Amino acid sequence: MDQESFDVVVIGAGPGGYVAAIRAAQLGQKVACVDKRPGPGGTCLNVGCIPSKALLHSSELFEQAAHGLAAHGVNVGSPTLDLAAMMARKDKVVADLCAGVEGLFRKNKVAHFRGAGTLTGKNEVTVALDDGGTIVLTAANVVIATGSDVTPLPGVKIDEARIVSSTGALSLDQVPQSMVVIGGGYIGLELGSVWRRLGAKVTVVEFLDRIVPGMDGELAKQLQRVLTRQGINFRLNTKVTGAKFIGRGKKGVRLTLEPATGGDTETVDANVVLVSIGRRPHTEGLGAVAIGVVVNESGRLLVDDQFRTNVEGVYAIGDVVRGPMLAHKAEDEGIAVAEIIAGKAGHVNYGTIPGVVYTWPEAATVGQNEEELKAAGVDYKVGKFAFLANSRGRANATTDGFVKILADSQTDRVLGVHILGPDAGEMIAEAVTAMEFAGSAEDIARTCHAHPTLSEALREAALAVDGRAIHA
Ligand code: FAD
Ligand code: NAI
DSSP, X not given: XXXXXXXXXXXXXXXXXXXXXXXHHHTTOOEEEEESSSSSSHHHHHHSHHXXXXXXXXXXXXXXXXXXXXXXXXXXXXXXXXXXXHHHHHHHHHHHHHHHHHXXXXXXXXXXXXXEEEEEETTXXXXXXXXXXXXXXXXXXXXXXXXXXXXXXXXXXXXXXXXXXXXXXXXXXXXXXXXXXXOOSHHHHHHHHHHXXXXXXXXXXXXXXXXXXXXXXXXXXXXXXXHHHHTOEEEOSEEEEEEEEXXXXXXXEEEEEEETTOOOOEEEEESEEEEOSOEXXXXXXXXXXXXXXXXXXXXXXXXXXXXXXXXXXXXXXXXXXXXXXOHHHHHHHHHHHHHHXXXXXXXXXXXXXXXXXXXXXXXXXXXXXXXXXXXXXXXXXXXXXXGGGOHHHHHHTOOOOEEEEEEETTTXXXXXXXXXXXXXXXXXXXXXXXXXXXXXXXXXXXXXXOSSOTTHHHHHHHHHTTXXXXXX
């Protein structure tokens, strides 16, 4: 059996793993990165962040052409959809970015092994290579970055044709007449938006009494209102208890619904059902538990604040460990773990990791929300500013939403920022920077913002913390 030795072996080439591999190589280590997918980039690049954002952008252009342009005096008639071309563009974006990561591996001399890696000892990863054969990689340090996978729903078996996960929903070959989305979180709202814009009648079934749990309650409520206006139907406090195929050749699915707290059942038919009730850590076939790595009750690998598992020389980062399952969180941990392995002071500030739902308008958030501050008994002030009063929002005809800044009543330190609005995902970066520097609302309020821009709404919200917004 072939054998090769490295300083660092990374299992998983997602945003956590490939970034860790590149940073370790930059720091002079001999690095290998193993992934069973043909293209590096993990879930995020292959079947997650990137293809979903490509479809979100394309479908928004379709929506604008159909409904948004006439108000600007641009008449294009009734647009037609070439779904195959839309999907081909999305696939090319993914392929080009995968090639980009491969190029970065070559540039940084990271050895890329395509195959499934199994920990066969604390310093040993055995790779069943995709094109046949096996190789044993040894290293003083192994980083597990195997990410996450779809959480299944009992009674609703995914076939990736009629009952799909996000992966199937990113590649449907025709627009379903109707789609039921199970779960009103990140994936359900983003991919539900895509297919609603392309013509499907979309219903979101959510177990809780609200959508996007974890985000600020007021922001979630307003987002639901706007999405409802766009045509998405919401069924809150409802659970799906079963599914069966109906019609010839499985033309559709009949779902059984029940109130979340139990009660009378009803059925709902849909052409396609999307299961998006969360993701779970991906540790199947990894061999981590077999070599003694301890996992928590939800199956995530337990690590300390330096990403060390309980097994010496074995680290873990990204979706497979605690914290939000977000690509930028995985990337930050990838950089930090590589620096720690190289004897430097790698660090991640978990208090300033933004979260963005890329619907239209976008919902972006960082820091604590009102519910969390209330629960913690923190005395805070609120500054809010609506895009309706923002001149650029008016000029662009994008007036839905608001910026909300939560600041400590005594110190004025920014504790959380919550934005529902156009380009909120870009605007949140300013708030993250302010919080990273322990900034106050006053700091943002005194910062000059170009006019006319959407980001002026952030400044106005900062002024509003002290009741002195100019345009409200
Ligand atoms: P992953 O990206 O999951 O990568 C892990 C890799 O490890 C995979 O390629 C897998 O094949 C490989 N692997 C697993 N086990 C083995 C093994 N034994 N041997 C070899 N290889 C193995 N996050 C955002 O921040 N923004 C977004 O817009 C966003 N959109 C998303 C949209 C969708 C539809 C989905 C599903 C997710 C989205 N996410 C988004 C979440 C994001 O994709 C994840 O948080 C991120 O990919 C986690 O990175 P990771 O490196 O931990 O793991
Ligand atoms: P999620 O955790 O965001 O949302 C799942 C939703 O399903 C929750 O609202 C939950 O209450 C609900 N739910 C759970 N069980 C249910 C049931 N039985 N019936 C009905 N509803 C139920 O998970 P999602 O959307 O699957 O996404 C997984 C993760 O991927 C996200 O949490 C996020 O970390 C990441 N992601 C990030 C994106 C981004 O950053 N823009 C986009 C897509 C995914």
